[in-house]
Amino acid sequence: MARRYPAGPQGLLRSLNGRAVLEAVGRDGPITITDLAGRITLSRPTVAAAIAQLTEQGVVVEVGPVTGRKGPAPALYQVNADCAFAIGVDVGHRQIRAAVVDVTGRERARVRTEQQGHRGRDALIEQILGVCVDLAGQVGLPLDDITQVVMGLPAVVGTDGRSLSYTTGLPDAGRGLGEALSRAVPVPLLLENDVNLAALAERIHGRGTEADDFVLLSLGVGLGLGLVVDGRVRRGATGVAGEAGYLPSDRMIAPTGQRRDLVQDHLGARYISARARELGLPGDGSPRSVFELARGGDPSAAQIVDDTARSLAYVVACVVPLIDPALIVLGGAIGANGDLLLEPVVRHLADFSDFRPPVVVSDLGQDAVLTGTTTKAAELAREAAFAAATTPASTATAEPQPSLP
Structure with a gap:
């Protein structure tokens, strides 16, 4: 007798299909529905339904028809770069460099200013927060609507993601700075050692x-x-x-x-x-x-x-x-x-x-750490936006912040 297996929940199936389509659009877009169906193991109607849902969610946009083909021109789709924004901050010994990027990693605005840590921890936090507010405003958003902030510090970041040690150039030897930053920044915040972020930049964009x-x-x-x-x-x-x-x-x-x-x-x-x-x-x-x-x-x-x-x-x-x-x-x-x-x-x-x-x-020059922060921030913002668009509301749960790849 044939063994029967219960079908999975339709909401979960749609979620899995939507994520597969979204990943393919992000990887290969701009792309048509027909071409998408040829690259992933889903039927054209399933892909079309997923595209319709993702477009409604605002993570995918139609960018015009294909040119140079016979017959009716099919639409092209790509990830909506404006569906999420992230900020990367390089807190250097003398300067703070920061940039806001969209979900594709493209830089949209940049700020550089003299680091004010010599005035104390609170002054440095106020300065960093002001930089983030400024950058968010340059893409037309309040800071609360930024999806992710990643910050590089000249310090060892503990396994709790907040405690700092072996610091140089930070007020009060970094004591309490990580915890205070997490309270001040109103969006998900990842702290990381600056050289680790520079190494990430080398791996993705540089000599590595x-x-x-x-x-x-x-x-x-x-x-x-x-x-x-x-x-x-x-x-x-x-x-x-x-x-x-x-x-x-x-x-x-x-x-x-x-x-x-x-x-x-x-x-x-x-x-x-x-x-x-x-x-x-x-x-x-x-x-x-x-x-x-x-x-x-x-x-x-x-x-x-x-x-x-x-x-x-x-x-x-x-x-x-x-x-x-x-x-x-x-x-x-x-x-x-x-x-x-x-x-x-x-x-x-x-x-x-x-x-x-x-x-x-x-x-990579002086931008090595900043490039690492924006690369990681865009990756986390992309994951958050994709998860929000494809996870059924009844099963959505908060995920812990991932570490460097």
Whole structure:
């Protein structure tokens, strides 16, 4: 006797069909109903019904007829870019960069301002909130109607998504900042380490698009690593994966019972400025000034650059045998000076290690972290909009915020 199975609820079936059609439109649009039916395992009438529902929901729009075909011109459909908006915020040590993007990831407006964290935690939160309100207004929305905000911070973000540690450049060492931001921002908020977001940007838009395993060395005020393994950014058990500045330095051997210097004691903006003062370099002693002097042939500046390259090579030598990356990407405000750093990093790496992964320089520039925030924010906004449009109201439930891919 044939075994009978009960049919699934029609609402759930329509939801599954609608999601399949919506994903295909998002991937292949603009596209016709007939072409959609040829690419997914659904009949044309089923696809047409789903398109009608999705158009009514406002997540799909008709964008005109196909041209160049014989017979009546069928309509083309694509995802409605305005069905959801998201904001990405890069809270840097000196500046805040932020942008609002639509559900397709296209940037619609951008803001840059000096970071006011020196005035205290509340002032910084007020500033960030003001930036978000401004960006929402530039796409004609109140902040409450923004679907998602993703914020990159120079800090380790704990597993609770709110507690911050190992902070630099944030008021009160970041204490209570994550929780206060979550209370102040009236929409879903994802906090993440800035270098992890830069690594995500490299994976999706930069030098790591063809590499499932690579390491981003981001050097600016401090040093951070973005670790991408099997195509995913790795945060570690508590979020501190990539805090390479806490590696023991190669510059000293400490006596028993005394901790060695750390890599961060001999690397980064503060160290470069201190060395510039020691060597009596002209200018303001900033890394930018030092690297410009090195380009002009100043031997003391060139010594600082080579010293920086040596420390970077040491970090690479420590990491490569553990992860076996296909690629090392240099980034950050200092690390992106590839014309001066690339050759000496490779040269010093030969002194430290038998492993020789390719070393390249990021081409994302100062926008690396912001690109990561907007990429993640658009992805989450897209998922929220798609879920809202295709989930039966009786089964809709709140989902936890996902982490980086």
